[in-house]
Amino acid sequence: MKSLSGYSDASLCKKLAGYIKRLAKDLGRPVSFMEVCGTHTMAIFRFGLRQMLPSEVHLISGPGCPVCVTPPSYIDLAIEISKIDGVIIATFGDMVRVPGTHSSLEKEKARGADVRVVYSPLGALEIARKNPEKRVVFLAVGFETTAPTVAAGVLRARQEGLKNFHILSGHRLIPPAIRALLAAGSNVDGFLLPGHVSVIIGSGPYEFIPKEFGVPAVVTGFEPVDILLALRMLLSQMSEDRQEVEIEYNRAARPEGNEKALEMLYKVFEADEGQWRGLGRIPESALSLKHDFRFLAAEGVFDIALGPSREPSGCRCGEVLRGVLEPEECGLFGTSCTPQHAIGPCMVSSEGTCAAHYKYERSPAPLERA
Amino acid sequence: MCLAVPAKVIEVSGTKAKVDLGGATHEADLTLLGQAEIGEYLLLHAGFAIARLDAQEAEKTLEIFREMEGEVSKRLQ
Ligand code: SF4
Numbered sequence: 001m002k003s004l005s006g007y008s009d010a011s012l013c014k015k016l017a018g019y020i021k022r023l024a025k026d027l028g029r030p031v032s033f034m035e036v037c038g039t040h041t042m043a044i045f046r047f048g049l050r051q052m053l054p055s056e057v058h059l060i061s062g063p064g065c066p067v068c069v070t071p072p073s074y075i076d077l078a079i080e081i082s083k084i085d086g087v088i089i090a091t092f093g094d095m096v097r098v099p100g101t102h103s104s105l106e107k108e109k110a111r112g113a114d115v116r117v118v119y120s121p122l123g124a125l126e127i128a129r130k131n132p133e134k135r136v137v138f139l140a141v142g143f144e145t146t147a148p149t150v151a152a153g154v155l156r157a158r159q160e161g162l163k164n165f166h167i168l169s170g171h172r173l174i175p176p177a178i179r180a181l182l183a184a185g186s187n188v189d190g191f192l193l194p195g196h197v198s199v200i201i202g203s204g205p206y207e208f209i210p211k212e213f214g215v216p217a218v219v220t221g222f223e224p225v226d227i228l229l230a231l232r233m234l235l236s237q238m239s240e241d242r243q244e245v246e247i248e249y250n251r252a253a254r255p256e257g258n259e260k261a262l263e264m265l266y267k268v269f270e271a272d273e274g275q276w277r278g279l280g281r282i283p284e285s286a287l288s289l290k291h292d293f294r295f296l297a298a299e300g301v302f303d304i305a306l307g308p309s310r311e312p313s314g315c316r317c318g319e320v321l322r323g324v325l326e327p328e329e330c331g332l333f334g335t336s337c338t339p340q341h342a343i344g345p346c347m348v349s350s351e352g353t354c355a356a357h358y359k360y361e362r363s364p365a366p367l368e369r370a
Numbered sequence: 371m372c373l374a375v376p377a378k379v380i381e382v383s384g385t386k387a388k389v390d391l392g393g394a395t396h397e398a399d400l401t402l403l404g405q406a407e408i409g410e411y412l413l414l415h416a417g418f419a420i421a422r423l424d425a426q427e428a429e430k431t432l433e434i435f436r437e438m439e440g441e442v443s444k445r446l447q
Pocket residue numbers: 314315316317318320327330331332333334337338342343344345346347348354
């Protein structure tokens with residue numbers, strides 16, 4: 001697809017950066033934009049975009065890494081379930097190393113628990129089909145991008161009459177988290193909205209951001225040109241005193257979203273209050289199985305009494321996720337906490353903000369500021 | 371984790387498609403999309419196609435930028 005290669009064109013990036021610089025200078029004050037999505041954080045660091053921006057434009061990473069925002073109680077529950085005889089845990093890879101209060105799935109696996117990494121909920125279904133004598137628990141973690149794929153898996157399990165497939169829903173929703181940040185008095189001047197969450201939900205659910213909080217927002221793709229274009233769009237909104245939700249990623253995300261995926265999602269799940277690492281309890285921010293599907297919920301199948309859950313001591317991931325602390329300000333960053341020996345999920349996850357800073361900010365000679 | 375990658379459809383059978391992803395063939399479940407046509411590009415996430423990519427929109431966005439850029443450099447000359 002010829003037109004897609006244009007989105008990583010270095011000379012286009014340079015020109016865009018110049019344009020951003022002019023707009024920022026005209027605005028005459030420093031601005032802070034939050035990229036909500038972990039995949040954006042990684043792209044921004046991988047392409048060195050922070051170094052291309054003028055000093056007036058400050059990028060802040062937000063709560064958009066699903067593994068990072070999953071609270072320790074969820075991980076503790078998954079760990080306890082993994083210890084039960086005859087259980088297979090199926091999970092996306094990033095969850096395996098996240099530390100719970102006393103252990104991690106990786107440690108339990110080393111002690112003999114059956115923990116298997118899958119790339120799709122369909123992989124978990126396949127494990128259930130092949131192991132009818134075992135109970136398979138899929139750790140259903142992710143935002144609106146991932147939840148419809150899990151809903152499709154749940155519908156298929158029911159259709160096939162699979163009795164040994166269960167899910168532990170840890171799904172979280174992005175718009176309520178943005179609302180919580182804004183309601184808590186965040187001073188973000190604009191949002192780069194997550195492109196792939198938006199492919200599913202469209203732009204409608206973000207309308208409250210400009211309408212209620214007067215803050216511009218742009219649905220953004222993941223190539224360097226996408227991100228720079230979106231920053232330009234945010235700056236244009238500011239200089240023209242407009243506040244809207246615009247879509248830069250219009251080759252994939254449409255205002256109405258993916259209606260078929262949404263229909264499936266809400267056939268299986270309903271919005272519920274959810275606990276977030278760093279953000280606390282947020283109303284309507286989690287997905288629970290609807291009544292008809294509750295028999296698939298792992299919480300109902302296994303009777304587990306959890307002790308109190310704790311965040312790793314000294315880890316400031318919660319503040320990093322709210323965008324109020326840079327990883328370097330955490331006393332453990334790069335010393336006792338590194339990707340090889342991660343203390344908190346923001347360093348464990350491949351798209352965690354601490355991991356991004358460790359991998360890219362510490363590398364030699366950043367490009368000169370534009 | 372919301373990573374999704376573009377892949378080109380090479381074969382469709384029922385609710386499944388064979389897609390080309392950087393030279394390697396993968397299977398994509400079409401349940402969340404409905405149908406797909408050979409030759410079009412889909413966005414793949416966790417084994418499912420979640421969107422079709424619109425090549426025209428992609429090109430248009432770049433065009434708009436190039437035009438805008440042209441005007442800016444004219445203005446600066
Ligand atoms: S550097 Fe490690 S310990 Fe510090 S906030 Fe990040 S993940 Fe937590």
